[in-house]
Amino acid sequence: DGGITQSPKYLFRKEGQNVTLSCEQNLNHDAMYWYRQDPGQGLRLIYYSQIVNDFQKGDIAEGYSVSREKKESFPLTVTSAQKNPTAFYLCASSQDRGMVNTEAFFGQGTRLTVV
Amino acid sequence: AQKITQTQPGMFVQEKEAVTLDCTYDTSDQSYGLFWYKQPSSGEMIFLIYQGSYDEQNATEGRYSLNFQKARKSANLVISASQLGDSAMYFCAMREGPEVSGTYKYIFGTGTRLKVLA
Numbered sequence: 001d002g003g004i005t006q007s008p009k010y011l012f013r014k015e016g017q018n019v020t021l022s023c024e025q026n027l028n029h030d031a032m033y034w035y036r037q038d039p040g041q042g043l044r045l046i047y048y049s050q051i052v053n054d055f056q057k058g059d060i061a062e063g064y065s066v067s068r069e070k071k072e073s074f075p076l077t078v079t080s081a082q083k084n085p086t087a088f089y090l091c092a093s094s095q096d097r098g099m100v101n102t103e104a105f106f107g108q109g110t111r112l113t114v115v
Numbered sequence: 116a117q118k119i120t121q122t123q124p125g126m127f128v129q130e131k132e133a134v135t136l137d138c139t140y141d142t143s144d145q146s147y148g149l150f151w152y153k154q155p156s157s158g159e160m161i162f163l164i165y166q167g168s169y170d171e172q173n174a175t176e177g178r179y180s181l182n183f184q185k186a187r188k189s190a191n192l193v194i195s196a197s198q199l200g201d202s203a204m205y206f207c208a209m210r211e212g213p214e215v216s217g218t219y220k221y222i223f224g225t226g227t228r229l230k231v232l233a
Contacts, residue, residue: 033220040124042206042225050218058220088158096219100148100210101167104221106160 002027006091006107013078013085013114021076021110023091031096032074033104036060037088046089049074050096078112086114118142119207119224126229128197135182136192136227138207144168147211149190150221151181154204163205166190194229202231 004025013019025032031050035043045058049068063082068074074093078085088111092104120139128134140149151163166174166181174181182191194201207224 031219035223040225042119042121043208043223045220045222048218048220056218090158090160092160092221094219094221100146100212100219101165102148102210103150103162103165104160104208105162106152109158111158 004091004093004105004107006089006110008110009108011110011112013112015114016080018077018079019112021078021089021091021112023074023076023107024072025074025093025105025107026072027093027095027105028071029093029095029105030071031094032068033092033094034058034064034066034074034076035090035092037090037109043090046076085112087112118222119209121207121224121227123227124225126227127232128194128201128229129232130199131196133193133195134197134229136194136205136207136229138190138192138224140188140190140207140209142188142209142211144211147209149181149183150208150210151179151190151192152206152208152223153201154206154226156203160206164192197231199231199233202229204228 007022033048034046047066049055065077091107094104147168149166153161164176164179180193204226206226
């Protein structure tokens, strides 16, 4: 079955440590996105990528980094510079053909807790 | 300014009744798409319905319909015959073209938590 796989589902991190969240898709989608979700704040865009080896900052990129070495993969690293990393992280992908009418497909999310 | 505004943090509806979840948006683009997603307590985001800015008819998908009023910039989701399984968070989202956003990306509202009562 085609879809987006995020791992792990739950992640605990000590303060000062970097941690990488995995996102893999087999939908052959060009674009991939990372969102952060906090209670009462909806989804906020961290980074997005429309093509391999290219990505752009979203609204809240500080303290995060990404790579897009393969079309299928878009890992997110939460660095120690991120002041408040505890949140629910969602990865999404979409088929971008220069149109607005394509929906985003989401993974199951990773809940990150800093302890 | 908020691009997507959902003014109802929480809503209650009686089972089998209809409910409307509000969404207003702000864009200067002529071509844009509006989406509604459902997020159950498990956290996954489920796509429900889409409305294009040039679509003349309101979108419908089963029990879901979108009340699109372009001049008022509103795209309200209507759920008919509510079921207990409809209890979830609901997010409205917009996708603009690159003329405004610089690229194609999705902007989400803050969501509405719907609780269906038995």
